[in-house]
Amino acid sequence: MRSLKRQWVLRLCMIVCVIGCTTGNIRAQQQAPDTILYNGKIVTVDNHEINGNLGTIAQAIAIRDRNIVAVGSNAEIRRMAASSTKSLDLKGRLVIPGFAATHDHPQDWNVLNPTIVKKVITDDMHIERFMNAPAKDVVRDFPRVLAEAVQVAKPGQWIRISLLFGPEYQWGDEIMALFGKQIDKQMLDLMAPNNPVEIKGGFTGMLINQQGIEAVKKFYGDQWDKFLFPPFVIDMFISEEAFEKSGFCGVCYRYVEQDVLFEPAALAEIYRLGLSWTTALGVTTNATSLYTGGAIRAFSTLDREKEMAMRLAWGWFWPFRNDLFFDPYFVQAQVSREGTGSDHLWVHGMTPAMGMNCSKLPGITPEVKNRELPCWYNDPVVSRALYEYVKAGGRLAGDHQVGDGEVDLVLDIIEKASKDGGMTLDQIRAKRHVTEHMSMYPRPDQIPRLKKLGMMTSGFDINFFEGAADKVLKNYGERGVLQIQPRRSLYDAGIMNSFEIDRPLAEYTNLGYFQVLHSAITKKNREGKVLAPQEAITREEALKSATLWGGFGVLREKMLGSLEPGKWADLLVLDRDYLTVPVDDIPKIHVLMTMVGGTPVHLVPSLAREWNQQPVGAQIDLGGPASQW
DSSP states (O other), X not given: OXXXXXXXXXXXXXXXXXXXXXXXXXXHHSOOOSEEEESSEEEOOOOXXXXXXXXXXXXXXEEETTEEEXXXXXXXXXXXXXXXXXXXXXXXXXXXXXXXXXSOOHHHHXXXXXXXXXXXXXXXXXXXXXXXXXXXXXXXXXXXXXHHHHHHSOTTOOEEEEEOOOTTSOOHHHHHTTBTTTBOHHHHHHHOTTSOEEEEESSSOEEEOHHHHHHHHHHHGGGGGGSSSOGGGTTSSSOHHHHHHHOEESSTHHHHIIIIISOHHHHHHHHHHHHHHHGGGTEEEEEEEEOSHHHHHHHHHHHHTTOOSSXXXXXXXXXXXXXXXXXXHHHHHHHHTTTOBOSSEEEEEEOSOBOOOOOSSOOSSHHHHHHSOOOGGGSHHHHHHHHHHHHTTOOBOSOBOOBHHHHHHHHHHHHHHHHHTTOXXXXXXXXXXXXXXXXXXXOGGGHHHHHHTTOEEEEOTHHHHHTHHHHHHHHHOXXXXXTSSOHHHHXXXXXXXXXXXXXXXXXXXXXXXXXXXXXXXXOXXXXXXXXXXXXXXXXXXXXXXXXXXXXXXXTOTTTSSSOOTTSBOOEEEESSOTTTSOGGGGGGXXXXXXXXXXXXXXXXXXXXXXXXXXXXXXXXXXXXXXXXX
């Protein structure tokens, strides 16, 4: 009997030993976090309901490699640390997911950053000059600036002069009113007869001389005659002859700059620095259409060389050859690319056009309706391109929808193409088509259609701050104003909506992403006047739109938008509490650190000193505003 008991005791000891050894091996095999941020207020945004519930708020977060491995209390997370773990005390600071700008144009805006352009471009390459002054000063000084540039330039060398809109983005209208009047093509031709010259507005808008026109045509060669309409008349409502006479174009500067004017290596370096510069605003994910081969090449080069400071989702956009989508092979080839790419650069959709401001709303006067541009999707080639793409299973993304009339046509096309493609309603919703800008839509009756189709919306509320609502009120009355980024109605209807920047805020202004959020929360213009307060949202809802819904908008919701284990460690450390500061102090919030994939891509000097680290980021290296924080 004693012998039998002794055998059972020995067996039990062996089992305990095996279990203990196995547990020890498992613990030994577990990797400790690379970084722990503790003693903070970690707002995870892990609640995925369409409301203002931000979910879990924790004290600490653990990061290994590129990903979040745990979120919890100080005690829970700090127990995970090893001697190799970098443990950083937040001292109560707020941590939130990185911001998404689901419609922005880094390829357009980065070249408007004087600090970056002057760092990369020398007069031996081409001539760059910047003016950032009120219109009266530009009128006075422009001839002298152009004359100096011509004197420095070699024959045939490009000259580009950018007329910026001011530190608060306040001079835009008066600067653009100079184009074609005080500054016109005749002046450029007379003063620079031997040089191609581009005068660039501080947002969109370009004036070009005859030498510049000829240089662009030479670049495109025999392809020029194959375009459905040439890049210089992208709005489709002016003739090529009219353009050549005036030299003015709204957005065709892209084809001048990205394909012709900037050398490929220089353009890529400007983008590299520009993306890094913008991470100081807290942007970790951007989305855009890439309009030119030059831009696609530049970002692909940066991605291949692992030089992208943020993530970028991009859409196909080449409206000059929408007839390509009549070819089933081409359509399938483009659809098959959706979602493909790297962790930093991937395709998220396609757009065949930039929507116009056509609206079903009556204007205050007949002249208002006469000024509206016709709906672009009424063009049979444009509408067929979107139809064929959606029918084949593609996703609409990257578009510019301005008026509610254009949205009616887009919804009609998506419904018909999806039906003709044999899709179920669930399959249509899974595509998560997105309309972008919300300049004056959706109308109340369009919201149920968006909801039914599972669509998202994306909007640039900064134009409310700029005064867009005042202009709409004058032209369309209060009903029109209520249709400018109507986020309250969208949240109440359960429709995901994300934030855009769509302005060169980071490049030369004092404005930032928090100003965009403030506009949606307060519905205030630059002067502090409130319009359409019924459509304002809470700061919690704004944060959710800026983070979680951005991840859904770029088709990476499993990896982006919230601070949850398994997702990429894309996060921000702020200098004050976004959730508790007075609402009008929200635009004053600074981003102390921006982390992308577990790596700080922006770290201001004050926090770097506190953590005994090196400050990083283009704004730090080149003396931008954040270098003083």
